[in-house]
Amino acid sequence: MPRSKIALIGGGQIGGNLALLATQKELGDVVIFDIPQSEGMVKGKALDIMQLRPHDGYDSTITGTSKWDDVKDSDVFIITAGIPRKPGMNREDLLEINLGIMKDVAKNIKKQSPNAFVIVISNPLDAMVYAFYKISGFNKHKVVGMAGALDSARLRTFIAMETECSVQDVNCMVLGGHGDTMVPIIRLGTIGGVPIESLISSERLKEIVDRTRFAGGEIVKLFGNGSAFYAPAQSAIEMAESYLRDKKRVIPCASLCEGEFDVDGYFIGVPSVIGANGVERILEFKLEKDERIALNETLKAVKNTVKETGL
Numbered sequence: 001m002p003r004s005k006i007a008l009i010g011g012g013q014i015g016g017n018l019a020l021l022a023t024q025k026e027l028g029d030v031v032i033f034d035i036p037q038s039e040g041m042v043k044g045k046a047l048d049i050m051q052l053r054p055h056d057g058y059d060s061t062i063t064g065t066s067k068w069d070d071v072k073d074s075d076v077f078i079i080t081a082g083i084p085r086k087p088g089m090n091r092e093d094l095l096e097i098n099l100g101i102m103k104d105v106a107k108n109i110k111k112q113s114p115n116a117f118v119i120v121i122s123n124p125l126d127a128m129v130y131a132f133y134k135i136s137g138f139n140k141h142k143v144v145g146m147a148g149a150l151d152s153a154r155l156r157t158f159i160a161m162e163t164e165c166s167v168q169d170v171n172c173m174v175l176g177g178h179g180d181t182m183v184p185i186i187r188l189g190t191i192g193g194v195p196i197e198s199l200i201s202s203e204r205l206k207e208i209v210d211r212t213r214f215a216g217g218e219i220v221k222l223f224g225n226g227s228a229f230y231a232p233a234q235s236a237i238e239m240a241e242s243y244l245r246d247k248k249r250v251i252p253c254a255s256l257c258e259g260e261f262d263v264d265g266y267f268i269g270v271p272s273v274i275g276a277n278g279v280e281r282i283l284e285f286k287l288e289k290d291e292r293i294a295l296n297e298t299l300k301a302v303k304n305t306v307k308e309t310g311l
């Protein structure tokens with residue numbers, strides 16, 4: 001069987017790590033695409049990763065390019081093209097510039113690989129994934145945004161740190177938009193099946209939830225120039241792997257809701273089954289009153305950013 005082809009649109013901080021992780025998981029041949037001014041940088045990253053393969057014996061190849069023809073017939077696209085946040089900026093501040101980039105990217109992906117599975121990472125995520133969907137005209141099952149996987153991983157990390165239990169056994173999802181209004185569903189979270197709420201006080205949980213909401217900003221402040229890249233890359237790779245290997249993992253992703261959770265026509269973080277057909281299903285469940293109110297708040301925020309795209 002020929003290897004899958006994975007195209008990374010944007011070969012910056014997240015893009016470089018995506019290329020490394022895709023190689024180490026042997027997901028397929030990787031093409032890193034960037035603008036002509038950054039062609040040398042992505043060619044260099046590709047060559048560098050090519051040269052780490054002998055140690056563990058990875059056979060897939062990595063190339064760098066600024067030519068759209070080189071991503072033709074890719075199975076998966078992961079889009080990070082755009083600019084990241086600087087201290088003092090929120091994700092919405094990136095809208096104008098990243099929307100212009102997304103318009104160009106969506107048209108080209110449609111031309112090169114109309115049947116691909118597309119994972120959007122560029123921020124503001126909820127608006128960028130919507131923009132890609134509208135401009136490309138792709139089927140809703142083939143377009144998804146990476147947000148909940150990262151927000152949930154951050155929450156799980158903080159809970160594991162608090163309880164000194166393995167992060168592997170901490171299960172807790174974050175729904176809603178990829179911003180300060182995200183909705184952690186603590187009520188259903190467990191550590192190895194034991195409810196989180198019975199292990200951590202409600203005051204401390206509130207602090208952990210708040211830290212999760214601003215976890216991206218915490219890193220932006222520490223870096224001083226740019227935003228998180230290791231964890232975002234790993235989150236997107238988890239989604240790509242579930243698609244390519246038909247794992248049907250249940251991952252909180254920005255999926256197009258058409259009535260699920262009473263959301264209609266917007267991409268918002270919901271538990272999504274990712275398999276060979278893309279976003280195959282959204283797993284709906286009954287929300288408590290406070291969770292519903294919080295989801296409505298996040299939806300308002302998503303609608304506002306989407307409105308600004310004019311699409």
Ligand code: APR
Pocket residue numbers: 009010011012013014015033034035038080081082083084085094098101104105121122123124226227228229232
């Ligand atoms: N086509 C392809 N790549 C582009 C384009 C374009 N039209 N415009 C910009 N890029 C490239 C840049 O040249 C750069 O290499 O996108 C890359 C972005 O990389 P970084 O600046 O390192 O940003 P990164 O940290 O990877 O974040 C990318 O993901 O999480 C979001 O908020 C973050 O929107 C940002 C995106």
